Amino acid sequence: MRLAHAEAFLGEPTDPGYHSESTPSLWHDPTVVSGIGMAIHVGGGLTGFTDRTLRATTSPVGGLWSARGVFGTRVPLALELAYVGTVHQIDSQLGPQSATLLGTTIEAAFRYNPFPRSPLMPYVFAGVGWQRYSIDDSAFKVSDTGIARSDDLLVLPFGGGLAYRTGSIIADLRGTFRAARDQNLVLETPADSLHTGNGAFAPMHTWDASMNVGYEF
Numbered sequence: 001m002r003l004a005h006a007e008a009f010l011g012e013p014t015d016p017g018y019h020s021e022s023t024p025s026l027w028h029d030p031t032v033v034s035g036i037g038m039a040i041h042v043g044g045g046l047t048g049f050t051d052r053t054l055r056a057t058t059s060p061v062g063g064l065w066s067a068r069g070v071f072g073t074r075v076p077l078a079l080e081l082a083y084v085g086t087v088h089q090i091d092s093q094l095g096p097q098s099a100t101l102l103g104t105t106i107e108a109a110f111r112y113n114p115f116p117r118s119p120l121m122p123y124v125f126a127g128v129g130w131q132r133y134s135i136d137d138s139a140f141k142v143s144d145t146g147i148a149r150s151d152d153l154l155v156l157p158f159g160g161g162l163a164y165r166t167g168s169i170i171a172d173l174r175g176t177f178r179a180a181r182d183q184n185l186v187l188e189t190p191a192d193s194l195h196t197g198n199g200a201f202a203p204m205h206t207w208d209a210s211m212n213v214g215y216e217f
Contacts, residue, residue, distance in 0.1 A: 029074040029117065033217050037074030037116070039170055042067050045210030047086050053188050053202035057147070058101060062088035064208050070111070073216055078111040080125060090135065093146035093190045099137035106130050107157050119165050126158035133185055146190025153204055154181045165216065172212040180204040
């Protein structure tokens with residue numbers, strides 16, 4: 001009886017707010033080494049542009065590859081840091097030339113995991129990033145093709161996904177929309193723009209769908 005009273009006084013198992021080192025809490029999971037869940041993912045998929053001018057100028061879909069670090073796979077809120085590479089074919093708007101359009105994106109996003117300990121984990125995310133497009137052909141010039149050779153953009157990625165955990169391995173399907181700003185790559189009306197000396201550039205918003213595999217620790 002005295003022992004039971006002592007345990008209650010010290011806030012041991014009878015205290016509902018007490019967590020032993022082996023008991024998981026909302027923001028700490030002792031079953032993984034990191035305590036919060038950390039993962040490294042690599043993957044690939046498909047990507048495309050949403051604007052009509054870009055869809056007419058580039059291949060309907062392009063290829064995508066990515067590497068991503070996730071900090072917080074076992075807690076409700078995680079941080080993602082990612083590199084995403086893309087490739088498209090791009091065609092001149094004023095002639096027969098074609099070239100390869102390469103994209104490089106570095107981004108960070110916050111991710112909400114409503115069921116972080118479940119084997120099947122839906123999630124949503126939103127963030128910010130930097131994106132650069134470059135064309136591998138020095139003959140591509142705005143004056144000849146209506147397309148510049150490179151462009152740097154601010155992008156705002158957001159989307160959702162579904163991950164499946166088995167042991168330390170995670171398989172992940174995700175869809176992303178990237179809203180882009182400050183685009184200066186493809187003229188919307190190249191003939192008129194080159195004649196008048198000014199013109200608007202087409203929006204560079206993109207979508208992608210990818211499959212990723214990672215290791216959690």
